[in-house]
Amino acid sequence: MTEQLEEVLEHGYTVLESVYTPTDCAEIERILLDSWKRDGKRSMGGDFGCVFHPVLKYAPDLAPFYGRKEVVNVMREVLDDEVCLAHSGALLANEGRQFCEWHCHLNGNQSNGTYEKPAEYGQRVERLLANVYLHGSNGRVGQLLVFKRRVTDDWQSPRPDRHIEWDNQTVVECPPGSVVIFDTALWHAARPPSESCLRIIWGGHYKGKSCTVPHREDNWFDSAKLELYRRSNAIFASLTELPPATRDVNIMDI
16 A cells, blocks of 8 residues: 555545646646636636636646646556546636635535435545645645545534634645645635735546446536547546546556
8 A cells, every 4th residue: 555545545635746847837827827818817716716617628738737647646546446537627716715615525416515424335435636736735825724534434524614724624735736636525625825826726536437426526528629639648548538448558557
């Protein structure tokens, strides 16, 4: 068992620091800001900021950046399966963003998982988020907050008020370009920025290719441009084939 797998099973998340270089981050920021301008410059303030779902519809040039072997390999181990991108998204915020309330990304008809965990669910992670913190997680842009959980823990909210910080929370700090991988059952929130800034997060939801369970946040998107990226990027092609890939693509060997 790797350290990253153990962290996800024991705490609900793991951090891969500085996966994306400063050059990568600058290009990703440019792509997303161009998309934001084309979309009418929606507000980056409020509780969440400006959200793009599916981001590959608005910013298809992000496609090659999804294909990072070290990130996919961790998810592959946690899911014990080949990996499928089921939801692409991005969040653009500035100093006007407020405290982002506690939430998780469980399936079901109640968006924040206020229903009981099925007895047959077992000791596994069904779905992961892998979010790239383009400007890091720090006091300037507002830190990510998580409430650690084991994969075997219940799903219910551990505190009644989701609009304030919680006792026993963990403050996650990481440098720009880092990736946070976490179980969709992990409760998380974010502090507001402390100064003028951009806070950009992008990434997606991932599941095992053998998993047939639908999710309310699935937003798989395809286009001719994405097909071109698939032809030139084997990892992105493997992540985005629907139905699940049938050809033998071994992420470990790419």
